[in-house]
Every structure is written in structure tokens, then in C-alpha cells.
Amino acid sequence: MVRFPDGVEVRGRGLGRPRPAGPEPDFGLYLGTSRLRRKHGGGITWPHEWVTWPDFLLPANPRDAREKIKALHERAKTETVEVACYGGAGRTGTVLACLAILSGVPAGEAVDWVRENYDERAVETPWQRGWVKSYAKRLD
Template identity: 85%
Template sequence: MVEFPDGVQVRGRGLGRPRPDEPEPGFGLYLGTSRLRRKHGGGITWPHEWITWPDFLLPVKPAEARRQIKALHERAKVETVEVACYGGAGRTGTVMACLAVLSGVPAEDAVTWVREHYHERAVETPWQRGWVKRFAGRLD
């Protein structure tokens, strides 16, 4: 569980790893293609949404992804939430960096902050790092 500067807590994880020995979240936001959804989505029994987001790339529908990430941040203020992709580093780390921005971390520091507080390899690609900055520039 990562606690962000504004007090919001979010669990990040990889769907390809064993489920953590923790209570089920109240809500989950999952990042992947229909293949990941078919293979690993069947065990998700709590309320959740998916962002279509291919591995190592960016969300297929960026505006919709921004909306869902903002909504996840709001939900995290009142309930236990998690975000996950297959490995738990690239796509999940990118969302965690966006959540850091929403929590008050400057966009230029968000990737470093998430690598220090969540996963050392979070936000794996240059285009994911660029997406975090664009996310910050499109907050309204």
C-alpha cells in the first residue's frame, strides 16, 4: 500500500503474481488488453473497471484513462482501492505517478517519487514518462 502526500492510499500490484494476503479492495482499476482481462480478470469479484492499455505502451483512449485515474484518486479518499497490470511496474507505475501528481507531487518529480515509494522500476518506458507529464498538463 502506497500512501501519497495527500494521505490517499492505493495498493499497486501485478495480476501475474500471487494475490496479496490482504483484504479485497473496495474497487480496482486494471490496465491491460482483452487478453489480460480473459486470463487474469476472472478472479476479480469486487467492483472494478479496465483501461485498455497494451504492455509497454500507452492507454488506447487517453482522455478516458485520465478520467478513470482521477476517479480512482477520488475513490481512494473513502475506500480501499488497487491498481494493477500484469507485472505491476510499467502501466501500474505510470498510474501511480499520475496519482502522485493528483496528490500534489510536481509532475517533473512524480516518476522519481513513485520509484522511491512504490517500485524501483515503475514507469518503464520514455513514452510512459512523457504521458505522466501530459497527464499533469491536462488537469482541469
């Protein structure tokens, strides 16, 4: 579980890894293509949404992704939530960095914050790091 500066908690994980111990989340946001949904989405029995987001790349619909990330942050204030991609580092870390921004971490520090508080490999590519910075500029 990642606890953000504003008190919000979000579980980050990889769908390709064993499910972590503990209760099922109330809601999940999952990041991947239709292939990941077919292969690993069947075990998700709680309410959830998907963002089409190819591995190592950026979301297919950035606006939709921004809206769903913001909504996840709001849900996390009152519900147990998780975010996951296949490996749990690149795409998941990118979303966690965006959530860090929403919780008050400066955009220029969000990636480092997530690497310190979640996974040192989080936000794997230069374009994912750039997307985190652009996320902050496009907040409505």
C-alpha cells in the same frame, strides 16, 4: 500500499503475481488488453473498471484513462482501492505517478517519487514517462 502526500492510499500490484495478503479492495482499476482480462480478470470479484492499455505502451483512449485515474484518486479518499497491470511496474507505475501528481507531487518529480515509494522499476518506458508529464498538463 502506497501512501501519497495527501494521505490517499492505493495498492499497486501485478495481476500475474500472487494476490497480496490482506482484505480485498472495494474497487480496482486494471490496465491491459482483452487478453489480460480473459487470462487474469476472472478472479476479480469486487467492483472494477478496465483501461485498455497494451503492455509497454500508452492507453488506447487517453481521455478515458485520465478520467478513470482521477476517479480512482477520489475513491481512494474513502475506499480501499488498487491499480494493477500484468507485471505491476510499467502501466501500474505510470498510474501511480499520475496519482502522485493529483496528491500534490510536482509532475517533474512524480516518476522518481513512485520509484522511491513503490517500485524502482516503475514507469518502464520513455513514452510512459512522457505520458505522466502530459497527464499533469491535461488535468481538468
